[in-house]
Amino acid sequence: REPGLPPGPPTVPLLGNLHIFPTEFAHYKFTEWARQYGGFYSLKVGPGTAIVLTDAAAVKELMDKRSATTVDRPPTHVAEVVAGGLNLVLARYTENWRTLRRTAHAILTPQASARHLPIQLAEATQLLHDIIRQPESFYTHIRRYSSSVIMSVLYGKRAPRYETPETTAFFKAQHEWELVLEPGATPPVDLIPILKYVPARFAKWKRDCMKTRKLQRDLYFGLLDETKERMGRGEENGSYMEEVLMKQAEFGMDREITGYLGGVLIEGGSDTTSSYLQSLVMALIAFPEAQRKAHEEIDRVIGQHRMPTLDDLEDLPYIRAMILETHRFRPVAPLMIPHATLAAEEYNGYVIPEGATIFVNAWGIFHDPDLFDDPESFNPDRYLLTENGTKPGVDGSNLRPNFAFGVGRRICPGIHLAQNSINLNSMNLVWAFDFAMDTDANGKPIELDTFAYQKGILTGPLPFKCKITPRTAEKAEIVEREFAEATDTFAKFEFGLSAEDKEFVAQSRTHGH
Numbered sequence: 001r002e003p004g005l006p007p008g009p010p011t012v013p014l015l016g017n018l019h020i021f022p023t024e025f026a027h028y029k030f031t032e033w034a035r036q037y038g039g040f041y042s043l044k045v046g047p048g049t050a051i052v053l054t055d056a057a058a059v060k061e062l063m064d065k066r067s068a069t070t071v072d073r074p075p076t077h078v079a080e081v082v083a084g085g086l087n088l089v090l091a092r093y094t095e096n097w098r099t100l101r102r103t104a105h106a107i108l109t110p111q112a113s114a115r116h117l118p119i120q121l122a123e124a125t126q127l128l129h130d131i132i133r134q135p136e137s138f139y140t141h142i143r144r145y146s147s148s149v150i151m152s153v154l155y156g157k158r159a160p161r162y163e164t165p166e167t168t169a170f171f172k173a174q175h176e177w178e179l180v181l182e183p184g185a186t187p188p189v190d191l192i193p194i195l196k197y198v199p200a201r202f203a204k205w206k207r208d209c210m211k212t213r214k215l216q217r218d219l220y221f222g223l224l225d226e227t228k229e230r231m232g233r234g235e236e237n238g239s240y241m242e243e244v245l246m247k248q249a250e251f252g253m254d255r256e257i258t259g260y261l262g263g264v265l266i267e268g269g270s271d272t273t274s275s276y277l278q279s280l281v282m283a284l285i286a287f288p289e290a291q292r293k294a295h296e297e298i299d300r301v302i303g304q305h306r307m308p309t310l311d312d313l314e315d316l317p318y319i320r321a322m323i324l325e326t327h328r329f330r331p332v333a334p335l336m337i338p339h340a341t342l343a344a345e346e347y348n349g350y351v352i353p354e355g356a357t358i359f360v361n362a363w364g365i366f367h368d369p370d371l372f373d374d375p376e377s378f379n380p381d382r383y384l385l386t387e388n389g390t391k392p393g394v395d396g397s398n399l400r401p402n403f404a405f406g407v408g409r410r411i412c413p414g415i416h417l418a419q420n421s422i423n424l425n426s427m428n429l430v431w432a433f434d435f436a437m438d439t440d441a442n443g444k445p446i447e448l449d450t451f452a453y454q455k456g457i458l459t460g461p462l463p464f465k466c467k468i469t470p471r472t473a474e475k476a477e478i479v480e481r482e483f484a485e486a487t488d489t490f491a492k493f494e495f496g497l498s499a500e501d502k503e504f505v506a507q508s509r510t511h512g513h
C-alpha cells in the first residue's frame, strides 16, 4: 500500500489484497472491514487501488459534491467486447456515455414517467390477478410484471406471460451476460491487459462474450426495428423508443447507440424492480408485526371497497416508511455500481489516486448500528421517527431518501419510473393479500432465510415458498373487475403477439369477465 492511501487490510507482495478479495457477496466482507478500518479504507488489487466508502459523509462529499471527478467507471474489458462500450451502466466517462445519459435523462423525467402510468397500473392489476390465480408462482409473476412494464414503456410491446418470447429471450441474454460479468468467469484481463490478446479458440470466455453479444443484439435491434416498422404503419402508442427514434438527430444518436440505449434500459428496469418487490414480500412474512401495521393503515385509509391509487400514498405514512425500509433492509444494489476517479482527490488527509475504483457500500451504511437502531430488523417505524430512519439524536443528514438509487452523476436515471412501480405495487400487495410462512406436513411454519440472496452486483431473494391469500373475497372480486376493465389499455400494447400469447390473452380476459 503506497504511502498516503487510506488504511486497509495488510497486503502481500504483488497481489496486494487480491488474495483476500471477496468474489461473491462482497458487501458482507466490505462491511466487516469497515467496522475494523473505518468508513474510508483502501484495498490493493494488484497494482490498482480500490476505495470503499461506508460513511455517508464521505459519500456525500466525494460522490455527490465532487462527482465531476468520481463519475467514471472502472475499465471492464468484457463490457467493451460484449457491448462495444455502449452499455450505459458500465460505460466509461466517454462521449458515448454522455449521449446515452442525456437521452435517457430526457425521456425518463417525472412528467414523462407519469405518462406511462396507465400501463403500469394495468400491469399491476394483472400482477394481483395472477397471484390470486396461482399464488405459488408469485415469484415469476412479479418478474413478468417488471419485464412487461419496461418492454411496454420502451417498445410499446407487452409480455402477457412469463413465457412470452421477448421476455424469455431477454432473460436468456441477461443470464449469459451475468455469467460473463461474474468475477472469476474471465481471467483478470483488466489487471493483466496482455490476456486480452489470447485468440478466441484458446479462450472460452471470449467465445462466451461473443455469444452474449449476439443474443443481446438480436433482441435489442429486433425490438428497435419492430418499433420503426410500427411507426411506419402509423401505429404509434407513445413508447419511449418512438420518441428517441423521432429525435435521433437532435439527441445525436445513430442506430448502434439507439439499439443499446433501449437494451440497457430493459436491463436496468427488469430485475431491479422485481427484486425489490420480492424482498418486500419476504420482509412482510419474516416481520409479521410490520405487516400487521401496514394492513391496519391501509384498511383504515382505503377501506374494503376500492383499490388504492398513487394519490393515496400521501395519506399512508406507514406504507411510505415501509417502502423506504425495504430499500434499506435489502438494497437491490448493495455496493451500488462501482465508480472510478478521473483525477486524484484528497480526503481527510489521504490521497485517492487517479483511476482508483470506488465502491459505495450502501449495505454497510444501511446496516450500521451506530446510525440505525437494530439494523437487522425490518422496522418501518424508524422512518416515522426521523426522515432518513436514523436513530433520534444521530446526524442522518448525509443520507437522503433516494440513496438506494446511487450517487452523483451516475444516479439511476430510471428512478421515477421505478419509484412509481414500487409505490403502486407495494400499496396493492398490502391491500390485497395476507403473506405468511409456508407450513410443513405437520402444519409447522417453515422459517424463511432472509439472507438467501442471489450472487451478483444486483441482487434479490432466491425463489422462496410462502402462503399468499386474498384478504377478502370482495377484494379478489374488485381485482378481477379492474383487470377486465384494463382490457383497452392492454390492447394498445398487444401487437405482434405469438399464437400462445394470443390464446392466453383471450382466455384470461374471458376469465376476467
Ligand code: HEM
Pocket: 088, 089, 090, 101, 104, 264, 265, 266, 268, 269, 270, 272, 273, 276, 332, 333, 336, 337, 338, 339, 404, 405, 406, 407, 408, 409, 410, 411, 412, 413, 414, 415, 417, 418
Ligand atoms: C428498484 C429499482 C431500481 C433501483 C434500486 C436502481 C438502482 C440503481 C443504482 C444503485 C444504480 C447505480 C448508480 C451509481 O452508479 O451511483 C443504477 C444505475 C442505473 N439504473 Fe437503476 N435502479 C432501479 C431501477 C431502474 C430502472 C427502472 C431503470 C430504467 C428505466 C434503471 C436504469 C439504470 C441505468 C441506465 C443506470 C446506469 C446509469 C449510469 O451509469 O449513468 N434503473 N440504478
